[in-house]
Amino acid sequence: MARVASTMLPLGTTAPDFQLPDVKTGEGVSLANFADQTGLLVMFICRHCPFVKHIQDQLAQLGKDYQSQSLGIVAISANDAENYPDDAPNRLKDMAIELDFTFPLCYDASQAVAKAYTAACTPDFFLFDGDRKLVYRGQLDDSRPGNGKPVTGQDLRAAIDALLAGQPVGADQQPSIGCNIKWKPGNAPDYFG
Numbered sequence: 711m712a713r714v715a716s717t718m719l720p721l722g723t724t725a726p727d728f729q730l731p732d733v734k735t736g737e738g739v740s741l742a743n744f745a746d747q748t749g750l751l752v753m754f755i756c757r758h759c760p761f762v763k764h765i766q767d768q769l770a771q772l773g774k775d776y777q778s779q780s781l782g783i784v785a786i787s788a789n790d791a792e793n794y795p796d797d798a799p800n801r802l803k804d805m806a807i808e809l810d811f812t813f814p815l816c817y818d819a820s821q822a823v824a825k826a827y828t829a830a831c832t833p834d835f836f837l838f839d840g841d842r843k844l845v846y847r848g849q850l851d852d853s854r855p856g857n858g859k860p861v862t863g864q865d866l867r868a869a870i871d872a873l874l875a876g877q878p879v880g881a882d883q884q885p886s887i888g889c890n891i892k893w894k895p896g897n898a899p900d901y902f903g
Contacts, residue, residue, distance in 0.1 A: 716835075716885035717828040717901055718847055725750065725842040726826035730786065730816035733803040739814045741842065744782030749845075749873045751866075752836040753785045754829040754891065755815075757805045758796040761888035762832050764855045766809055768863045769833075773812035779874055783813035788824035789832070789892040791817075797892070824891055825899045831888035837869050837879070845873055848883040 729740045744750045753769065755762045762769075773783055791798035799817045806815040818824055827836055837846035846869035853859040869879045893899075 713887055714831040714890040715887055716848060717830045718883070718885055719828045719836065719844060721844050721847070721881070723844040725752065725836070725838045725844070726823070728786075728816075728818075728823040728826070730818055730823060731799075732814040733799045733817050734806050734811075734815065739784055739816050743814075744784070746780075747782035748780035748840050749870065750782040750784070750838045750842065751870065752827065752838070753783070754788060754824060754827070754832055754834040755785050756787045756789045756794075756797045756832045756889075756892075757801050758789075758794060759832045759889040760855050764853065765833060765850055765861050765863075766805075768850065768861045770809040770811055772863055772867070774810075776870065777812050781870060781874060785811065785813060785815045786818050786823060786829075787815065787832075788818035788821045788829065790821075790894045790897075791819075792894070794892045821891075821894060821897055828899075828901050829891055830901070831886060831890055833888050834886050835866055837866070837873065839873060845869065845879040846883060849886040852884070854887060 727741045789797035850866045851862050851864045853861045872879045
């Protein structure tokens with residue numbers, strides 16, 4: 711289990727647009743789907759990673775807790791499905807159904823969207839404001855598999871709550887830690903050592 715940290719994309723970066731299929735519905739999802747939302751949370755996850763499994767119930771709860779607020783949420787998996795079949799779209803669909811995700815889970819087959827966001831690990835979180843400028847990137851909380859700390863989502867939730875309340879998001883942001891994104895052979899980006 712390779713432990714990799716977020717790249718910590720510079721705050722203020724504009725959200726890269728994308729057009730990806732939702733694994734549950736097959737419908738395309740892009741930034742335009744969230745145009746009327748005050749904030750947008752983009753999460754890079756997958757099915758097989760122990761770090762994602764550790765927090766998956768909290769991810770599902772996050773979707774439910776903010777469903778009635780002005781926060782768009784989209785999850786994206788970019789792992790190489792040929793070498794990691796548990797992360798193929800049909801298995802991701804099973805995951806979204808089993809966990810009752812209230813947000814789209816999309817599959818980035820080309821891995822171009824993951825590269826555009828400089829995603830490095832699963833999970834990796836990017837929170838954008840109404841102008842789609844990055845205000846938070848980093849960890850859900852400081853719980854990791856085996857460290858005994860409860861999964862609360864406190865870091866990400868504090869950032870979301872500040873954004874939705876029109877308050878500045880704290881600048882003390884800790885990188886997420888997780889499994890490296892499973893790049894297709896020869897496709898690993900320059901930022902990923």
